[in-house]
Amino acid sequence: MNILQDLKHLKHISLPTRPVICKCLIIVIGLIVLRAIVSPFLAINSSEKSFYESATLDLFPGVRKDKFVEVPQIIWGLNNQKIAFARACLTAKYLNRSLLMPSLSASLFYKEVDLLQPITFDKVFDFNKFNARCHGFARLARYSEVSNHTEPFILQKGSGRRWTVERDLDQLQQSRLGVVDGSEVIHITGKHPFLWPDHWPVKDYARIFECLALAPEVETEVVKVISKIREAGRKARHEAAISHNKNKMDGLTDLPVQYIAVHMRIEKDWMIHCKKWEQRSNLNEICSSKGEIIHKVSQITDLRRPVVVYLAVADGLLEDDSVTSGWRVGMIAYEKKKLGVTTIYDRQPYLIKSAIDFERSYISWGRQAHAVRMLACRPMHTMSLEMMAAHSDG
Structure with a gap:
């Protein structure tokens, strides 16, 4: 009699727990099925990932797509x-x-x-x-x-x-x-x-x-120019190590190659335009001479010399070809011909040449008064205007 009462007692205890167990089993099975469905999407490649990301972005409101x-x-x-x-x-x-x-x-x-x-x-x-x-x-x-x-x-x-x-x-x-x-x-x-x-x-x-970001084909050309600039920087560092006390240069040779790219606005067409602009606006801070540019670049702090100065300039529109002379000690100026990248530029139309130069130009002179024009001179990456020197991984 006691055994039967105990069994009845157990039965009363187990009955309420059965729905809980069933619910747990259903949840576990559901998670397993969901994982099986979702797992293929977790292993998509980068191109597929960008597709799904763009599809997700389209869920949010923005500019009309049918007008x-x-x-x-x-x-x-x-x-x-x-x-x-x-x-x-x-x-x-x-x-x-x-x-x-x-x-x-x-x-x-x-x-x-x-x-x-x-x-x-x-x-x-x-x-x-x-x-x-x-x-x-x-x-x-x-x-x-x-x-x-x-x-x-x-x-x-x-x-x-x-x-x-x-x-x-x-x-x-x-x-x-x-x-x-x-x-x-x-x-x-x-x-x-x-x-x-x-x-x-x-x-x-x-x-x-x-x-704005450069098209991949243009960015490839930019990388080629940058590799040449880095190569020139390593050469300058090596020559400095030979001509100076090598022990003093040991720490420097281990550091990343540093360079600075300058977009020099001293071409004929620009100088004519900016002189007229100065006359119309009654300002004298729009045009810059080569000497002014050299002085301002030399004032940039935190440059480990020797440093390569790459001059992004329209060579064919210069009044003279002396842009690489007159730079301060430890500042080694290169233009396209001296750097050995003329073949990269020669096969490109004007606009692509300019895009290559602007992507690598961290300083733009002559002086330009209009705020929008100053913004347009910025390279198309996210470095701030204060980051005048470009650091690479060497």
Whole structure:
């Protein structure tokens, strides 16, 4: 009788626990099944990973992807083209539209527009990186994304003195409404973007510039130039070790090779332009001579000498070829020919040559007064303006 009572007691204890055990088993089985489903995705390669990451980003709101802005070909020098591109991006952003990938200009002609050689944006800059970095702020689109369901709306940019900044902004405001906004594509004609009235804060330009990265093919050429600069730095260090007390140089030879790249704005076309600019603005701090540039570079602290100074300059536009002379002791100046990289540059159009130089130029002189122009001179990586010297791994 006692045994039967004990069994009944056990039965009453076990009954409430069965649902708990079942629930636990179901959870365990569910986790095993979920792991089996998810595990293939955890082993995807980098290209597949970027696809899934971009798909995740698209879940968040941003610039409209079914409305577009098309702009005229962007022209002139690299700095001006970067500013014009940023202005076009910010205009499209204001209209809450994607900017159709613009044509840049591979050649440098100021008046002979018919001689300009168009080059697509993605031949110079990385299209995907731009959209990833600027996600939610601005967006580039390819022409293949346009469905052509509606005729483009032609937006003619005004010109002349009567076309004020206020009138231009009013035109953009009207383009955000009604029939114009219903068009799939707004095609802006007239002046090219660099000459458009400027409505946007400097910080927005900075954001666009930070989204720019060189196309992989151009970056490959940059790496080749950098390897030559490092090689020159190692050679200079070795020669210094021989000519000085070797024991004093032992610690230096173990340190990473240090170099500094300077974009010298002393070409003929720039000097003519900046002199006129100084006269119009009644300023005398826009142009810089070679001597001023040498003095300012020599004032940079924390440079372990000897140091290679790579001069990024348009050799063909110089008034003389003495840019490598006159530098201070311990500062060894190299230009393209002396460095042995002319073949790298010669096979590239003007715009690519400039992009290679700007990516490695940590200082840009002559002096430039406009804040946006200063931002455009910044290299397209994330180092701050104060980091004038470039450190490598040797």
